[in-house]
Amino acid sequence: MATTGADILSMHAQSTMNKLPLVRRLEAVGFRAWPASSVQYDGSWQVRLTAGHPSKRLNSVVPLDPSDYRDLDIRLAKAQRKFEAYGRPMVVRETPLASPMLIELLQHQGWTRFEETIVMTADLIDLELPDTLDHLPSHDIGRYVDASLLVDKADPMLKPALAEVVSGIKPPSGLFVIENDEAGPVATTLCVQDNDLAGIMSVSVVAEHRRKGLAIEILTSALRWARMRSARTAWLQVGAFNEPALALYARFGFREAYRYCYWRPAGEA
Incomplete structure (x- = not known):
């Protein structure tokens, strides 16, 4: 038929x-x-x-x-x-x-x-994580915020607001920073564990240090930390046209769950 x-x-x-x-x-x-x-x-x-x-x-x-x-x-x-x-x-x-x-x-x-x-999810239970150097999460919000702003090349004036947001996160959080002896912070990520779900809020690497495996290294550390705390599913959000990030997350078994977008009034940019 x-x-x-x-x-x-x-x-x-x-x-x-x-x-x-x-x-x-x-x-x-x-x-x-x-x-x-x-x-x-x-x-x-x-x-x-x-x-x-x-x-x-x-x-x-x-x-x-x-x-x-x-x-x-x-x-x-x-x-x-x-x-x-x-x-x-x-x-x-x-x-x-x-x-x-x-x-x-x-x-x-x-x-x-x-x-x-795109909102993506991955099964953490049977996920085989890469064998990379493990990094432990920091509990120093100020250090993480400073590193995040440097890595993202964001406006330093956002420090108080970003610190307030990170401080306001209620579920357990892992603040991950990879530092280079010469360059300082070169990669950051924030993992929030909410019961059996672990949210990867960002994976950032300094432009000059990309394609060196740092994204894999820091994402692996965050997912391993979440799994050790009994998280069963990881989730994250990524731009629909961010091909390098999509390829990275696919390597970790992330698949699309749904999509969202934004709308703004006519004439506003």
Whole structure:
């Protein structure tokens, strides 16, 4: 029997519904792993705002129920006022939990879709980790924050805000730094263990020291630490077009769980 267009749409809808529980769980642990300073709810929308740090994960409207599409115009305007009060540009985060009617409205109003990201997971139980030099996590938040800003070549003025975010993480965290005697910090990662889930919040290597195995080394150390603490599944987020990072994570058995992106109003960059 031939498969029709309606059949394909039905299968796609069923596939999306089947993965919603996983999406909800990973979104929840993601919120705890990267906490915003202000979290408010409007229905099932989570409005996340952080005055000191520009991260979109800390400053966005995150819809959490596909069936919640009441008073969309009113609620968007209300959220806009909150973002203006914080001095932040209005951003909506689209995951599989967002209502299709909300996305249709954003499109109709000329909002721009940008920064597609893949959320990936890997089974830690049977994962064979590379035999590399092991690095123990630091508990010194100041040292980690300094190293992270240097490795990412980020604005040093973000230090207080980044330190506040890292200090606000409630689940156990492993702060990993690889240092070079001459260059100082050359690689960093942050692993947050939330019960049986371990989130890799970033893997950064100084540009001049890439392709030397440092990313493999520090990621292996973080995953080994998480597994020793009884984590069973690792998760992370990576840009959809970051081919080197995607290749690295594929080597560790990471596979796509779902994708998200952001929307901003027309005229905003």
